[in-house]
Amino acid sequence: MILNISGEDYLSRQFIPTLWHQMQDFTALHIHSVLPKEICEDIVAKVYKNKEHWNSDFDGLQFSFGQAYYPHLEAGTTEEYFQKVPNSDEQFNQALPGLQEMAMKFLSSIVGGYVQQRDGWSGPGIHIFPANGYAANNAGEVHFDLDGISDSDRIALSPAITMILMLQPPTLGGGLKVWNTKYSGRTADELALDEIPSTIVEYGIGDLVFINSYTLHQIQPFQSQCDRISLTVHSIYNGECWDCWF
Numbered sequence: 001m002i003l004n005i006s007g008e009d010y011l012s013r014q015f016i017p018t019l020w021h022q023m024q025d026f027t028a029l030h031i032h033s034v035l036p037k038e039i040c041e042d043i044v045a046k047v048y049k050n051k052e053h054w055n056s057d058f059d060g061l062q063f064s065f066g067q068a069y070y071p072h073l074e075a076g077t078t079e080e081y082f083q084k085v086p087n088s089d090e091q092f093n094q095a096l097p098g099l100q101e102m103a104m105k106f107l108s109s110i111v112g113g114y115v116q117q118r119d120g121w122s123g124p125g126i127h128i129f130p131a132n133g134y135a136a137n138n139a140g141e142v143h144f145d146l147d148g149i150s151d152s153d154r155i156a157l158s159p160a161i162t163m164i165l166m167l168q169p170p171t172l173g174g175g176l177k178v179w180n181t182k183y184s185g186r187t188a189d190e191l192a193l194d195e196i197p198s199t200i201v202e203y204g205i206g207d208l209v210f211i212n213s214y215t216l217h218q219i220q221p222f223q224s225q226c227d228r229i230s231l232t233v234h235s236i237y238n239g240e241c242w243d244c245w246f
């Protein structure tokens, strides 16, 4: 159910447009060790250096560097999201020059098309799930990545893909559970999760993971002295190229 590829194989081919198509038969594409440990550690150090710019989401249960859309959607503050994006993206790019671009290049190499930041939306951003925090103790929400996908795109199931780059995995747990089911109009609550086959993607440092955004998934509980830190980018095919956001 998971398509596993080594970072070496991925990087030596650089551009693998067929992978996205192969992915239709899998619940996740897991490319191991794409970014070296030292680079991930350097990014993480810069994330902590910029703690003053983190956003506290869901009353401090989790944090983001870069504006994430879905907490604003859930809080009914999407206007604030769009107001904050320009400044927040600037802070992100000052702290981590080239990272958004690199993430978009990784995404582009898998979808086999041009990837652009959605006009007015945040570029790829970072999630910080605190050690011993809510997600660590209880797991994340079971969800499809539908937030930010328009009603018409959702109904048409326009191609949509989510990419995660793991920058600081927890010591134990914290993988991504993926169920072998795609969105078909029913919410996660309406599904009999126990009856659907699932598997867990166990992240290593520097791993890249791609899922179809309509695939049901959930961050698993974790134990660690360190926070769980990953970069996420969502994308949708607009008929010509791929629009991405966080």
Ligand SMILES: O=C(O)CCC(=O)C(=O)O
Residues within 6 Å of the ligand: 127, 145, 162, 164, 175, 176, 217, 219, 230, 232
């Ligand atoms: O960090 C992860 O493993 C997944 C994050 C996620 O599900 C999301 O950002 O929608």
Ligand SMILES: [Fe+2]
Residues within 6 Å of the ligand: 143, 144, 145, 162, 217
């Ligand atoms: Fe998600």
